[in-house]
Amino acid sequence: xxxxxxxxxxxxxxxxxxxxxxxxxxxxxxxxxxxxxxxxxxxxxxxxxxxxxxxxxxxxxxxxxxxxxxxxxxxxxxxxxxxxxxxxxxxxxxxx
DNA sequence: CCCCTGACTAGAA
DNA sequence: TTTCTAGCCAGGG
Numbered sequence: 479x480x481x482x483x484x485x486x487x488x489x490x491x492x493x494x495x496x497x498x499x500x501x502x503x504x505x506x507x508x509x510x511x512x513x514x515x516x517x518x519x520x521x522x523x524x525x526x527x528x529x530x531x532x533x534x535x536x537x538x539x540x541x542x543x544x545x546x547x548x549x550x551x552x553x554x555x556x557x558x559x560x561x562x563x564x565x566x567x568x569x570x571x572x573x574x
Numbered sequence: 575c576c577c578c579t580g581a582c583t584a585g586a587a
Numbered sequence: 588t589t590t591c592t593a594g595c596c597a598g599g600g
Contacts, residue, residue, distance in 0.1 A: 500583090501583085518580070519580055522580080522581055533581080535581080535582065541581055
């Protein structure tokens with residue numbers, strides 16, 4: 479178990495239902511800025527009981543291979559998903 | 575120790 | 588707008 483692993487696991491454990499974060503955010507909060515790739519690599523390796531579905535790509539894009547399942551889980555927590563993409567705190571001009 | 579792959583990100587074409 | 592390239596960290600052969 480490396481420091482990187484428990485750091486990431488701890489961040490994911492600190493997340494709440496409906497709380498969606500990007501790989502970069504997780505890596506940053508874990509104390510490993512720039513290790514976004516490592517986060518994804520770990521989530522695929524780890525068998526721990528972690529809410530991996532709350533982790534999305536930059537811009538809320540579902541980069542996970544099980545994007546379909548991830549979308550369902552996110553919706554179940556009240557997170558609106560649109561065409562494989564989660565509507566983050568996006569309030570662009572002339573939205574909707 | 576060296577090389578390749580990957581649930582990533584940001585920038586250029 | 589979409590597609591491609593370069594840089595990044597960690598793991599495996």
